[in-house]
């Protein structure tokens with residue numbers, strides 16, 4: 001079935017269903033079509049309605065096209081961020097290379113060095129938030145490692 005917008009000689013518009021396009025031509029040729037409004041037999045296909053321009057169909061397609069781009073961006077870090085992370089990771093790896101891992105003795109070791117009980121050295125280890133705060137309050141400089149770090153004693 002196919003629907004056509006039809007109009008009569010008086011400009012009445014109406015829709016009519018036909019089995020096919022040729023069925024319309026056939027019925028139209030035999031004068032079988034009639035305007036339901038005025039009964040006129042002078043019925044032709046209505047010109048494309050200017051109220052339904054092709055533009056109206058094109059607009060909803062635009063957001064659908066943009067969707068895959070948004071998905072791919074959401075799945076990965078922007079290159080600039082990834083680069084900054086890699087730089088930070090290298091910097092941290094360099095620092096740790098010259099640093100001694102002291103594990104959970106971090107607070108104790110930091111304090112010992114701060115008060116001159118031990119020679120100053122670069123160390124890293126574990127400290128909970130409370131320990132870190134206490135160290136800072138005592139004027140001992142501590143800095144969190146920015147990149148997740150696997151302590152040597154936890155790799156096995």
Ligand SMILES: [Zn+2]
Nearest residue numbers: 008012035038
């Ligand atoms: Zn009519």
